[in-house]
Amino acid sequence: MKSPIFSFWLPICVAILFCCSCKDNTKSKQQNEKLLITADSTLLHFWDKFDMKDTAQVKNPEKGEQQLADFIQLLSQNPDSATRDKAVDLMLDKAKTNRTSFDYFIKQYEHYLYEGNSPMRNDILYESVLRYLIKTDLLSDLEKEAYRPTYKLVLRNKEGQAAEDFSYELANGKKQKLSDTKVKYTFLIFYDPDCSHCKETIHQLRDTPQLVQLFAQLQVQVIAIDPWGDRTKWKNYESQLSDKWINGFDAESKILSFNLYDLKASPTIYLLDENKKVLLKDTYLQQVIDYFVKTNS
Structure with a gap:
């Protein structure tokens, strides 16, 4: 079930989001x-x-x-x-x-x-x-x-529909829901701590300055969820995530048990709007970037 995700990483130029002029089309x-x-x-x-x-x-x-x-x-x-x-x-x-x-x-x-x-x-x-x-x-x-x-x-979770809500546990033991986070965009990523492609995507999100700046400017909150149920691995991997992200754990494995999301690939990425409606389903990091370039140009 944990399959590779193909990364099509291209250089990011944030400036194009803000300097494109409107044209008669x-x-x-x-x-x-x-x-x-x-x-x-x-x-x-x-x-x-x-x-x-x-x-x-x-x-x-x-x-x-x-x-x-x-x-x-x-x-x-x-x-x-x-x-x-x-x-x-x-x-x-x-x-x-x-x-x-x-x-x-x-x-x-x-x-x-x-x-x-x-x-x-x-x-x-x-x-x-x-x-x-x-x-x-x-x-x-x-x-x-x-x-x-x-x-x-x-x-489930088709583009234009409300994403399935679910509860997750934070590192401090508190619980909250996906719907509790009030931001313009939610970058929802389901990851496996043992998945090399998950690590690659997470490091790109965390360590690429242009991408960090872009997400900050567009008010994008990253919510990283480990749905696989191994608390020790989740805890040990916490240091690899940005402290600006929300790092959650599905302690009861409800996401998998109730098929709330189709996690046939790792990582699995969704982009949600401010009302938690799905903008991009089961997508890639580069496609999220392309979406922001297109919608903000």
């Missing part, structure tokens, strides 16, 4: 609308010429898998959920003409979109796949039922 909006129409058409007809009955082609990594990877890339660029759902439905409807092809692509979707060590991990896209799987007439009721727990899990 009416023309660019019109151009973007035309591009979206073209992109929708490409997406919906992406699999038209692919022969799902050719099992050798399907299982050839340079053809079937590459085709799916390119398809996922296009899906991720489309902002319309209805279009994404329709594109996935069309693709899987075509795949189900050959059960071998169907099963192969379902496994590939899980590998690319849901496994913790995948850099293309994306619950929003996987939701479209899961929605298809629990309604298709190809699968038995028992087969469909196997996908429902994962489907419920990806629906």
Whole structure:
């Protein structure tokens, strides 16, 4: 369950957050609308010429898998959920003409979109796949039922929704809730003291001066939570965290027991707004930085 997180660290220039001027983008909006129409058409007809009955082609990594990877890339660029759902439905409807092809692509979707060590991990896209799987007439009721727990899990803490509230213990023994912290942004990170990638991300957060300054200017509170239940490891790791962060411990392991958050990767990062609504789900540090650059420029 504790899988690597891929770090795409780029130099940070905080100044660009404050020196970008506003531009008239009416023309660019019109151009973007035309591009979206073209992109929708490409997406919906992406699999038209692919022969799902050719099992050798399907299982050839340079053809079937590459085709799916390119398809996922296009899906991720489309902002319309209805279009994404329709594109996935069309693709899987075509795949189900050959059960071998169907099963192969379902496994590939899980590998690319849901496994913790995948850099293309994306619950929003996987939701479209899961929605298809629990309604298709190809699968038995028992087969469909196997996908429902994962489907419920990806629906939790979606972007735009309120993050699941939970209690945690502080180093002084006091308890408080996620909702108790009143700040403009909350950088919520679930970490494992033994995870090397967690340590890397934590050290970047703590030791990069530009990033520390950026978080201070934007009123970002880091809340670091150890949900794994080993108090000794949590206590021993406390010195590695910034004293400006909130360091919490889930003593009763409720986050894991009740699946409040899907912790298939370590670390798992969320960015929340002042009302604790999810801005970014299961994201990376660089994507948080990119979000701040985009929203504050």
